[in-house]
Amino acid sequence: MRKTYDTIVIGGGAAGLMSAVECKRLGQDILVIERNPRPGKKIALTGKGRCNVTTLNHDLSDLISKYQRNGKFLYGAFSRFSVQDTIDYFEKTLKIKLKTERGNRVFPVSNNAVDIIYALQKEISEDILPNTSVLSFKTEGNQIVSAVTYKGEFSAKRYILATGGKSYPITGSNGDGYTLAQSVGHTIVEPKPALVPIICKERWIKKLEGLSLLNVRITALQEKKKIVSKFGEAIFTDNGMSGPIIIDMSRYIGDALEKGKVELSIDFKPALNREVLDRRVISDFHLLRNKVFKNSLKRLLPSSLIPIVVQLSGIDPEKKVAEISKDERGKLVNLLKDFRLNVLKLDGWEKAIVTAGGVDIKEIDSTTMKSKLIENLYFAGEMIDVYGPTGGYNLQICWSTGILAARS
Ligand SMILES: Cc1cc2nc3c(=O)[nH]c(=O)nc-3n(C[C@H](O)[C@H](O)[C@H](O)COP(=O)(O)OP(=O)(O)OC[C@H]3O[C@@H](n4cnc5c(N)ncnc54)[C@H](O)[C@@H]3O)c2cc1C
Incomplete structure (x- = not known):
């Protein structure tokens, strides 16, 4: 028996x-x-x-x-x-x-x-x-x-x-x-x-692979409406983003993706509002007035991010900092406060923590x-x-x- x-x-x-x-x-x-x-x-x-x-x-x-x-x-x-x-x-x-x-x-x-x-x-x-x-x-x-x-x-x-x-x-x-x-x-x-990295559409993201972001705010948006927003650490991967705040937001993003497009908005300087950040950029530009734009952002951003921000800003990389207009500076500040990425999908079961x-x-x-x-x-x-x-x-x-x- x-x-x-x-x-x-x-x-x-x-x-x-x-x-x-x-x-x-x-x-x-x-x-x-x-x-x-x-x-x-x-x-x-x-x-x-x-x-x-x-x-x-x-x-x-x-x-x-x-x-x-x-x-x-x-x-x-x-x-x-x-x-x-x-x-x-x-x-x-x-x-x-x-x-x-x-x-x-x-x-x-x-x-x-x-x-x-x-x-x-x-x-x-x-x-x-x-x-x-x-x-x-x-x-x-x-x-x-x-x-x-x-x-x-x-x-x-x-x-x-x-x-x-x-x-x-x-x-x-x-x-x-x-x-x-x-x-x-x-x-x-x-x-x-759930608790899974995110894959983004932007191909250039590979150039940022391994770049860790500390103390950033990332907000997921659908048709301008906030889905979820978190402050903390994130990291760029070869095809998207991961790290604690991305992982924790991922399922909300996945659910929203079932309804339509989702964008990530990264605020690289959450401690500074736009006015204060603009003043900070003005002061940096003043110090570096003889430099060209592409060499003027070292105090603001990690080096691997600079060429991407320069390109997305639409400002001529060779332009003398002293010649950058208020409008152009506004575009830069905008990128630092609201850097957009398009979410393609969540990564799969092999990388999901739960x-x-x-x-x-x-x-x-x-x-x-x-x-x-x-x-x-x-x-x-x-x-x-x-x-x-x-x-x-x-x-x-x-x-x-x-x-x-x-x-x-
Ligand atoms: C990379 C990674 C890191 C993590 N880190 C943390 C952390 O630090 N802290 C935290 O709180 N959580 C963490 N988690 C989540 C946590 O590990 C899981 O939620 C937890 O281990 C789930 O335990 P479980 O016993 O329910 O399932 P599992 O650990 O998946 O165990 C299920 C077991 O059942 C067996 N099994 C399945 N089907 C059958 C079957 N038909 N017959 C016989 N056996 C079967 C499997 O072989 C397996 O051993 C992490 C997860 C991952 C993937």
């Missing part, structure tokens, strides 16, 4: 491992089924290999307000397993020392994401079945009776589905968990890449993570239709929903 586990966890990512550790600690007989040779492949990439475990925010309503999609659904999980509970769990239970950096971002003191994976799997390493994908479920009425794999069928009293979304499919999350959920009646809200969309939250009990359709099915992590900005918010979803699914 086939063995019946207490819980089968499908997917050994952040959410699945957290669930499994907690089930084990609660004395359950568990099995983690993971398609990769080893669990936690995506965790290894998080926080540029350092793993931004969470965000240090103890104000629950403020924390929830930061989530870009279905934040209120997380109230049930975050009020039962908070940021502080997460920090305590890592430090006291899993013995991983954490530290808080700029922007309330929490990392392991070792700066090594692999330590997080090791801590999460050390107590359950015997319970992991690697190199195995769950292909389907067998059901009877509204119960799952087994998870079907090429290695056979595995049965449990209950199942936690933690197969992630569609982002970074190279890590194992190719979206087939959605098919599993759908096969037992769940609705999947169309998955779309997935927007997934298992419909209306079909999950937010206080237990239990399916409202299937008696013995629970969900955890990115596969649920909820996501947050960069900075530890997405792993916090995994820790809280993972623990809740285990404890329920």
Whole structure:
């Protein structure tokens, strides 16, 4: 007769491992089924290999307000397993020392994401079945009776589905968990890449590749209407833009692109209004009055940006600065305050940090993570239709929903 586990966890990512550790600690007989040779492949990439475990925010309503999609659904999980509970769990239970950096971002003191994976799997390493994908479920009425794999069928009293979304499919999350959920009646809200770089139409952008912008304001516009605007850091890529503020704005931009054209407006000097900036340019031009225009912007702009701004300004690059007219100076100031780029599209799943969309939250009990359709099915992590900005918010979803699914 086939063995019946207490819980089968499908997917050994952040959410699945957290669930499994907690089930084990609660004395359950568990099995983690993971398609990769080893669990936690995506965790290894998080926080540029350092793993931004969470965000240090103890104000629950403020924390929830930061989530870009279905934040209120997380109230049930975050009020039962908070940021502080997460920090305590890592430090006291899993013995991983954490530290808080700029922007309330929490990392392991070792700066090594692999330590997080090791801590999460050390107590359950015997319970992991690697190199195995769950292909389907067998059901009877509204119960799952087994998870079907090429290695056979595995049965449990209950199942936690933690197969992630569609982002970074190279890590194992190719979206087939959605098919599993759908096969037992769940609705999947169309998955779309989120927290993803943006591709622009302008070919000359390649010349700016690698240029980082600090303290800029970028606004996304559709037919002159503001969609979203953020202040902070961004970076030019070979075909568009990335960096924290672009990544955080990307899904809003993606949604707007479905309706029409989107432009980015970059304010390189957000601390100066147009009048003050104009006075600053006048004073620079006065100092450099014997220079030609193309050699006059070093105090205002990074060097790789100067030829582009010179070209877009329409001012003769060889013109003596002293001869530049008020109108021409106005055009320059305009470019510095409102530098436009046309968005072509969002980059794809290979570069998306998370997935927007997934298992419909209306079909999950937010206080237990239990399916409202299937008696013995629970969900955890990115596969649920909820996501947050960069900075530890997405792993916090995994820790809280993972623990809740285990404890329920
Ligand atoms: C480059 C990058 C950096 C990031 N940095 C951060 C950060 O610093 N902080 C932060 O909060 N968030 C970060 N994120 C987001 C965060 O990593 C994810 O939201 C989180 O890891 C999702 O965890 P998960 O367990 O839900 O899914 P996943 O980590 O995707 O795990 C799902 C697991 O299920 C397995 N699986 C899938 N289908 C099956 C199947 N049918 N059978 C068996 N196994 C299956 C997969 O192989 C995988 O191991 C980052 C994401 C990326 C891509």
